[in-house]
Amino acid sequence: MKEIDVISLQAALLHTSRLIVEKESFLTQLDNIVGDGDHGTGMRDGFLELSQTALQESYASLYDLVYASGVSLVKTMGGASGVIFGTLFIGGRNAFLDEAGTKLQSAGVCAFRSFFRQSAESIAKRGRAKPNDRTMLDALLHAVEAMDAYTGDDVQTLLYEGWQGAQRGVEATKQMLPRMGRTKNFRDVALGYPDPGACSTAFIFQGLYEGLQNSEENEF
Ligand code: ADP
Ligand code: MG
DSSP, X not given: OOOEEHHHHHHHHHHHHHHHHHTHHHHHHHXXXXXXXXXXXXXXXXXXXXXXXXXXXXXXXXHHHHHHHHHHHHHHHXXXXXXXXXXXXHTTGGGGBOTTOOBOSEEOHHHHHHHHHHHHHHHHHHHOOOTTSSSHHHHHXXXXXXXXXXXXXXXXHHHHHHHHHHHHHHHHHTTOOOOSSGGGGGHHHHTTSOOHHHHHHHHHHHHHHHHHHHHHHHTO
8 A cells, every 4th residue: 555544544443442442451461561551551551441432433634534533542541651642643644635735535655754754753751761671661762773674665664664673672671670650660570571662662563554455455
């Protein structure tokens, strides 16, 4: 798919929400070991809200859709991780404006690549995490790097590359000592386990990729 429109992205986000809800117990078990145990329920609540309210509306542009999605995560998840995962959607929204500042109804690889790069920059600015601090940013930055290396024009493949990159970031967090958020209190036990927020980030890319795959299959 060279161009993704609002309906396709909405379908992909719905699939993503279902995947995150499905992963609740995995994320809870992991955050129970390396953190305070609330990451699975936080993500579940945020993505349930996203699917049950934000995705039930219709949107005139991709800009409006990602903005509403981020707002529903910030509102429901609360705390630092609500802002962080909300910013994953809100922080890159300007990628869905054209040069004249008009909100785009559909977009291709350049806009999607720029969307995630701007999201990562915005998260780094807000949360003050640096690479190798063992956060979701380690997955997101690997995803951005993988998407930068993709030279084709298929958005679904771009997201697949992002997913693979995010998974490499997840693997890398296993060897990192926590320095940010509450996980910093779990410095020694965390080694060998991946960062929960990094895992969620990889699930988001997986969900978007698989969700677009499904919407393409449904066209035939
Ligand atoms: P909390 O840390 O408040 O318990 P969660 O358990 O829901 O919130 O989320 C924890 C995840 O948030 C971590 O695994 C990490 O990936 C991410 N995180 C924490 N602090 C930051 C930060 N400053 N920047 C980016 N991500 C962060
Ligand atoms: Mg937690």
